[in-house]
Amino acid sequence: MDHPLNPAPSPFVPQLFIVEEKKKESSSVFTLYLSSIEKKPFYFSPGQFNMLSAIGGGEAAISIASDPTDTLHLIHTIRIVGNVTQALNRLQQKDFVFVRGPYGKGWPIEQAKDKTLVLVAGGIGLPPLLPIIHKANKEKEFFKKLILLYGARTKDDLLFIPFLEKMANEKIIDLHITIDRPSRDWKGHVGTVTTLISNLTIDPQQTVVFCCGPEIMMRFTAREFERREVPKDNIFCSLERNMKCAIGICGHCQLWGYFLCKDGPVFPYGRIQELLTIEEL
Structure with a gap:
């Protein structure tokens, strides 16, 4: 059964998360482990994606890689391919990141x-x-x-x-x-x-x-x-x-x-x- 969409006043309104951990996976790939600032549950279905943004860095669509049952934490693995992902790569532990989503139709x-x-x-x-x-x-x-x-x-x-x-x-x-x-x-x-x-x-x-x-x-x-x-x-x-x-x-x-x-x-x-x-x- 699909998880319910997150209630929000507008599809353009992001939620604020903090970087708990950042891990370098390879020369061009890194993972951000995020936790919710407001402790609001974040529901998603496997296969959906979020729009991530660092402050002043624009937005990028990134698939969700985390456990769907852990509604207070998100994992995003990101390949560095442009200015937005480079800005996300500059984030460090305790930095803020904006998360808008989830979006799209996931795996059936x-x-x-x-x-x-x-x-x-x-x-x-x-x-x-x-x-x-x-x-x-x-x-x-x-x-x-x-x-x-x-x-x-x-x-x-x-x-x-x-x-x-x-x-x-x-x-x-x-x-x-x-x-x-x-x-x-x-x-x-x-x-x-x-x-x-x-x-x-x-x-x-x-x-x-x-x-x-x-x-x-x-x-x-x-x-x-x-x-x-x-x-x-x-x-x-x-x-x-x-x-x-x-x-x-x-x-x-x-x-x-x-x-x-x-x-x-x-x-x-x-x-x-x-x-x-x-x-x-």
Whole structure:
């Protein structure tokens, strides 16, 4: 069941949070651990996003990576790609950050109840899927099986490995990791994340797929599961575009007839299949 939206006088009114901790994940990725100043509960559904802003730094749409049951804390993992994310990266412990949200349509978790759920993450596409792992840890009988296929360019680009290995050791997830560019000390799988799919033993009619990462990765991932006879209606992708207002007014995130901020970011693959094949759309 989806969590209720946060009551607010206006969708443009942010809440004030404080940085409890900041962690550098890689050369271009960091995580902010935030707590509510007003101690007001913050509800969200896995797959939704917030608009984050440092004072005077503008806003950026960032997926929520935290446990949905912890309503006083938020976790956001951020890749440094522009002025806004650079401003967020300058924040330190006890600094303030404005949080506006949550926005968008999240993962259809109820559709995966009592089924095998395969999470496919490429690079920075992992954080939007972490709330589902937290849910599985709290509700161990919700999914029949939870599989995570996770790929990154290099070993140093892999995120949250201690947490993922802990969940794997506790049998919460079946974990499969791959990298594109191995170092000499890498002993694991080498290749794109799609190369992990062929090793899976699944009942296609009882399998649901949630995919997040670069669009080209999601396109080939969806095709591979479609080839394995997983129904299109059971394959979901989370799309990322330049979101500014988060409520479908500014038009910056428009993809053909959709506004990703309110019609997505999560879409059934069947609705966006053709759009993912159009270059520079």
